[in-house]
Amino acid sequence: MTRLSTNHTIRLNNGSYPPSVDELIPANHLVRVVSRTIDEMDLTPLLRTYSKGGGASRFHPIMLFKVFVYGYMTRVYSSRMLAKAMRENVMFMWLSGGQRPDFRTLNMFRSSRLKAVMDEVFMATVKLLAAKGYVKLENYFVDGTKIESAANKYSFVWKRGIDTNERKLDEKLRAFIIEVDRVAQNENVEYGDRDLEEMGEQTTFTAEDVAELAAVLNERLSKLESQGAGEDVKKLKKDVKQVVSDFLPRKRKYEAQRAILGERNSFSKTDHDATFMRMKEDHFKNGQLKPGYNVQIGTENGFVLGYDIFPNPTDTRTLKPHLENMRYRFGKLPLRVIADAGYGSQENYAYLEKNNIDAIVKDGTFHRAGKRSWRKNPFNTEQWPYDAATDSYSCPEGRSLTYVRTVRRETDGGYAQDLRIYTSESCEGCSRRDRCTRSQGNRTIQRNEELRRLREKAHARLLSEDGKILRKRRAVEVETVFGQVKGNQAFRRFHLRGTRKVSVEWGLLMIGYNIKRTCLQV
Structure with a gap:
């Protein structure tokens, strides 16, 4: 039988003093790299947020910033868990110098101080990388991923639903106005400056129209009360109550929802900036629609140089604003942009050409054009011969398709495209028409x-x-970032709500990623 030691009390130090926290941390530990790197950064924008009067801050903002960056690098995202780590975790204790801010202080720093200057703080990281020669802004690799919002999964508001409900309300309002007008005409009672019959001819109504309807009915009610018409007064009071307590609030609600929607098709009631998107990964593995954000990043040499948060479910309309933000941050644009087929549109190609950027960007036809089946397909109109002299195309049967007209169409983003239309003179008697x-x-x-x-x-x-x-x-370049964040760090859902606060979270993740990346360059 194995004999156990009788001394079951394990002591770290038999001396009079506990060991120094600094002695417990290895010389090349990641927490030391984080502290050293942040000390080299120019964080004047963050310090400037404390220069507007008031008392002295109890906790230094640089210390709080280090705690958040290291926390997001080690999968500690909650302010409560960060406060706990600063009491129990040696790394956080060393980083904070033994200070113990509570979770409210940490949350206020992240939600208020960092939110105002996160873009400038992130750029300080990128400028430090450029100063050390890690990045040059030559080859810019762009891609996006969808991150779920902290909003409730079932708090959706759809544009189609608003359209349907508002159309039904307008129909009910029109029928209501016509009925009230008919009763008034039967009683030969005059009211207001505007005839209700004119309002009844409208197909749609605004909240102002409904408020005007309530004013007209109230004016009529006061006249009937002065005449002592008891039954009419009772009926009209009921009508006024329906307009004021039902029609008007609903109309205002629909108009407020449209203002929140903007150009989107949906939003979340608990996070108005989040749009419902089809996520690639969800608990049921079936691509469930959930509120989220489209996060766009750009990398070079493995470092993240820029990021932006968009409500767009697709990537096509995010490239231009993302690169414009890069121009604002750096004062210039990259020499080459490399992206997948999700960015291959005429608008993006034209923008890159206008700004003298080499577009290494696929489109939806790139891989198909390389296949033999695509090239040999006789009904693939892209392969039909063109005659410049007659401005016409020839089909597989040798029949001519001549130019008819030019049509201008606009994309969802408002970009105009000119389409030339060609039509065959006659397809009668063609044996291959059903296949063409x-x-x-x-x-x-x-x-x-x-x-x-x-x-x-x-x-x-x-x-x-x-x-x-x-x-x-x-x-x-790009997929590695998403793999590290969503896979190794298990960050698949934001913890804050709203575009600006979400941007703070992603910025902390990207700063931490860049610091880790510098360790690999040594």
Whole structure:
């Protein structure tokens, strides 16, 4: 039988004094790297937030910032858990110098102080990386991911639902006004400056219209009360109550929801900035719609140089504002932008060309164009021969499709595209018509010449030797960041609500990621 020691009390130190906290932390530990790196950063914007009067801060903002960065690097995201770690965790105790701010102080610092200057603080990190030669803003790799909001999953408000409810309310209002007007005409009672019959002819109503209706009915009510018409007064009071307590609040609610929606199709009641998106990963693995944000980042040499938070479910309309933000932060744009097919649109290609940026950006046809089945398909209109002299195309049966007109269309973002329409003179008697088109009339095709030019230019860069190398690097550059954050750090859901507060959380994650990355460069 194994004999156990009789001394079951384990002591760290038999001396009179406890060991120093600094002695318990290895020389090359990550917490020391965090502290040393942040000390090298220019955090004047953060310190400036404390220069507007008032008493002295009990806790230094640089210390609080270090605690948050290290916390987000080690999967401690809650202010309560950070406060606990500063009491129990040796690393946090060393970082805070033994100070113990409560969770309210930590939360106030993150939600108020950092929120105001997070963009400038993050740029201080990037400028430090540039000063050390880690980044040069030459090859800029862009990609996005969706992060779930802290909002309730079932707090959705849909634009379609607002449209339906408001249409039903307008129909009810129109019927109500017509009925009130009919009763008034039968009684030959005059009221107000505006005829209710005119309001009843409207198809839609605003909250101002409903408020005006209530005023007209109140004016009529006062006249009836002066005439002593008891039954009429009772009926009209009921009508006024319905307008004031039912119709008007609902109309105001729908207008307020439309103001929150903006150009989106949905939002969350508990986080108005979040949009419902189809997440790739959810508890049931079925792509459930949940409130979230589209996070766009750009990297170079493995470091994150910029990030932005968008409510757009897709990536297409995020590239231009993201690069404009980069221009504002750096004062210049990168030489090359590398992105996947989610960014391949005419608007983005034209923007990159206008700003002299090489677009290493795929589009939806890039991989299909390289397949033999695509090239050999006789009904692929992209392969049909074009005759510049007659401005016409020839179908597989040799019939001519001539130019008819040019149509201008706008994308969801308001970008105008010119489409040239070509129509066959006759498809009668064609033995292959059922395979060529489902239209009852003659075959029609459309051509966007500007998009084709920009697409060919992008494809040439993608297929060049440099393009192939950069395409391979893109998956390593950007996807690594998302893998670290969502996989290793298990950050798949924001803990704060609102775009600005969410931006603070993501900024802390990216600063921590860049600091970790510097360790690999040594």
